[in-house]
Amino acid sequence: GHYDSELRSIIAQYDLPTAFPQACLEQARQAAQSFDPDAAVNRADLTDELIITIDPPDAKDFDDAISLRKDRDGNWRLGVHIADVSHFIPMNSPLDIEAKKRGNSVYLPLKVLPMLPEVLSNGICSLQPQQKRFTKTVYIVYDEEGNVLGTEFDNSVIRSSARLTYQEADKILKGHAAGFPGEVVALLKDMETLARAIERRRQKNGMLHLDLPETELVFDQAGRVVDAVPADTSYPHTIIEMFMVEADEAVAGLLDRFGVPFMRRIHPAPDAFTTKNLARFVKLCGLKVPRHLDRTAIQDLLEAVRGTSAEYAVNMHVLRSMQRAEYSPLHIGHFALASTHYCHFTSPIRRYADLTVHRLLNCYIEGRLNKIGLEEVLPESELIEIGKHITFTEQRAEDAENELKTVLILQMLSKRIGEELQCVVSGLTNFGVFVQCTKFGIEGLIEPGDLGMDEWKYDQRAQAVVGRWSGQSVHLGQPMKVRIAAVNVPSRQLFLTPSEPLVTSRPGRLRFKNDRKPKTRRKKAK
Template sequence: MKPKNLAKKLGVTKKKQAKFDAALIEAEQAGELRVAESGRIQSKVPQGSHLGIVHRVKSGDAYIILREPKPLGLSEDVFVDKHDLKDAQNGDEVFIKLLQRRKSRGQRCGYVVEVVERATNVFVGTYFEEDESGWVQIDGKEFPEPVWVGDPGAKGAQEEDKVVIEMLRFPAVGQIGEAVLTEVLGARGTPGVDTQMIIHEFGIPDAFPQAVLDDARLEAENFDENDLTDREDLTGKTIVTIDPKTARDFDDAISLERIEKGHWELGVHIADVSHFVQPGTELDREAELRGTSVYLPTKVIPMLPEVISNGLASLQEGKVRFTMSAFIEYTAEGVPVSTRFSRSAIQVSQRFAYEEVMPIIEADDAQQIEGVTPEIRKLLKEMHHLAMILRKRRFAKGALELDMPEVRLSLNPDGEVTGAYETEHDESHQVIEEFMLAANIAVAVKFKDEGIDFLRRVHADPAETKLKTLKQFVEALGFELEQYQSKKHLQGLLNQVRGTPQERAVNYAFLRSLKQAEYSPIEMGHYALAEDQYCHFTSPIRRYPDLHIHRLMASLVCDNVTYRTLSAEDLIRLGHHCSNTARRAEQAERELTKIKLLSHFAERVGDQIEAVVTGVERFGLFCRGLEIPVEGLVHISVVSSEDYYEYDREAMALVGRRSGKMIRMGDRATVEVVHVDVDRRELNFKMITHTETEVRQAKKKATKKKGQPPRNSKGGKPNSKSNKKASATKSKRKPNQRKRKRK
């Protein structure tokens, strides 16, 4: 339970609270109890048991990802048969014990002793009635059987409604799950229901409590833009913002000047959210709980009420706004020589969308550009010039650039998909990226030099085994990776694949070989950025860790000892929490995007679309649409009616037993939409034609006839395109089909 609840149950008074807190820390350090990532107090690990996270697979079995410290000599995940899982579900934290039994490849097996902490008790699904009872088929593939929710018609639910349930007894082998129906979201397919499904499925706080809104309104009443006491007045400087067209809040603004010796002074001005959100207030507690803003395709769920996020703190054009400024002096070659920080006030001269910037920068000096003064134009050109210098230096130092475009949806007023596209990042994005990175690094270095503990953004080095797997994968595709532990060689690989059909597959495989970045006070550096000191400072409107950093900077600039830093334990706890909320936001956005795309294709069953092969597995092919970038499965049984295809692991291809034809990643194909199940997140295609491999084979034969040596897989230019495989699998029966069978 939470420390506060434990103290209450033990009858701890306010006078003894400090002593109680100290006792908890002492007990944790002595190993007498544990503190989970959620902040809950837990019993210590029983002797002979190991702590881990459950990852269930399609069969119902699971792999347990062990927590550190792992048992000596055990580096792999532990396999647990579904009969040995008790009622543990995907994402749950469990105690397991190891068995002497091993799998065929030597992998250790185990069994669950106890479920320590549930990943969630709340689920979303489809309601139906049977045998005078209410049942819910939970969305996704984790719960193959429906869950009993008691008497029919609870909360006014109708058959086929999407509903929210809270689990009372989790299903297990031989045990039906039981739950209580807590909310009816509406009929399946009704506009807005899918968004509410995701909000509840991921437990994202939506509406703000009244006390939080009252706090925000009070801050608005007290805000006086003319009171610049203790602030550096920068309202006369030429300052610009560059953001997406659809941006509603503006965290950052830029100034840049040439100073003596041909040096640059870069000013990165960040919204001073710490001025409005004081520690311990209702506003602060709610912001910490949320951890981050969530950007769904149909809705933005902000970390702070809009009166602050879209008003008081937002750096709007022509408005006086309070900021925290980082000034970095660079030589003409882009070498940083000094930094300083201040609480400031700015007035943005002009706001630009990314799409507007490069035409201005690339335009001839003699060309007139409407609405842009010569001063602003000069500023943009100099920003671009310095940013490209910094970018070149950063990659020379060993930074890695992984290009993973995001899918963006075009929606009609009802939230239905009318189209989709991948975001493109041009040099205007790179300008802002370089300056934000520079400010984040400068702040982290300052705290390190001052000996201040702070919440870093860290990215641990990848495991050698993961990089070895990456090397084998890319070489099977025909690319070279001589020294897989060398960042220079890894970036060389990313450069090799850029623009090729295999680019997405290699980028995704590389991403999987890396560890996840996280928030932590532990100094472990940032692998991808090749930086020892790094933190998040530049987005306090939408990220709580940045607000924490701003408070530390304010205390440093103002020599204020009232907010120096948190304890080491609290920093670790805050880091875990913020890492989890950031991942939750990303997963929710991806899942709603997937639902929207599947709903669109549910209306296109029987249609043929042009696609590209993005993954090859023993059970079939994953294909991604070219017009709308959604992925689906072509099961091996429907690849061809004229031949039988088998999986060639070495070639990473499906090979026709009779014809010898190969299908590999990057092959173009015409596929037919044959099945869509939005609830189970499934999309299935049937192969109509594919041509790319035959073309390559014909060229290879022609080369041999001319007496030239054939190009091997490493020397040839790869010719395929890929992306991460979709989660679509072969269809299972729907709830109504299950109902008929049971009857």
């Protein structure tokens, strides 16, 4: 069908990996066959502890599970239990080499291209309910304010008590807990209490949170997009995000103390040029601009526009001013998370970076991290190369997902010519105005001639497209109702026209090209 051919063309265009080599499938099958959860050696037995997973409804690869209780001193003891993928994948084995090449799983609409064969990713590595699974556990002890008092690391075996979706967890937290075990309900409420304390502490330390609407596509049976709905952003997403970031940070802090090179997740601060552009835009929005647009200033800015008409535009601009996060052993820190030690550890089923970190953590748990000449400790030069490659595969996955989404949305919109869309101006050029559709997250172009009867020019200083005669201007972040004029799926183009032209008639006297305005002496700009 339609969807299948689009999927095939995206896979080909981005050179995405599909079938696994025979040696990998064989290795995965053998690992699955020989897995005996009852033969756990040197593992803490946590199978009687209350441990749950929270994931999207369609997920099958459960990387992470959570436990939480108060200890004797009345402090929180958070357990983050992560699938022990490195136990099944020896270094430099066929699966390890293939996983490194793939870099990560690719999540396309209706299709997952996994980093590991499904017998591992959806099978013995996945923390399924009521199944004994091998895990690496990070314990973090917190006081009431969500400050870290201590950490412990262990190899473990768990049995997840319940698999909840984010929507179910949200329902429970909002008081609709009928049909769920009382202990699970109590655990979730405690998780929320702790996550809010951690979130408050992290925000105080400068963590940035961008509010940009994400959309989820709605498909019919034939794999055609029929609608888009706002993605679920309920609080359980934040709970899991906070716990994962804390565990990631705990592991990075540990590896830092040992001074071994490891794969960090780094996010450089924005450079001076983009910060200057952001400041100019903020000023045009009529907001106060501090001398230094540092993290705190950006936080205040995002807070100031929350709930206002400028919110979307400002959030979009802040996002654009950010550099991309990447994988590298260089100790640069993570700007958006306001974190000095950070790495990825919590998703080893779907990210290779996490697998390399797991191997180092394993050396620590086995008491050998301070030994010289460990094969798990890769030289910095090698980590730099792997980091470049997996940063590339991550970007490739994101681009492929976005492009397939765009194609599927354009196909739907091509049947809706003339319909109205609510948009926000997202880009300005001399050849027209780009607007982003709030509902579908897709960009379209309004050509200058369609803006209204005028001569339109892009004025970079004012960050606006201005009509020469009317003085009307279109600026970034401006909301605009538009109609679908034309769709070109092969070239991924969407052409739009404003529902109401901005200028309906030419102002009085027409000037001609050679009709120069009198030259006035302008002071040179300093």
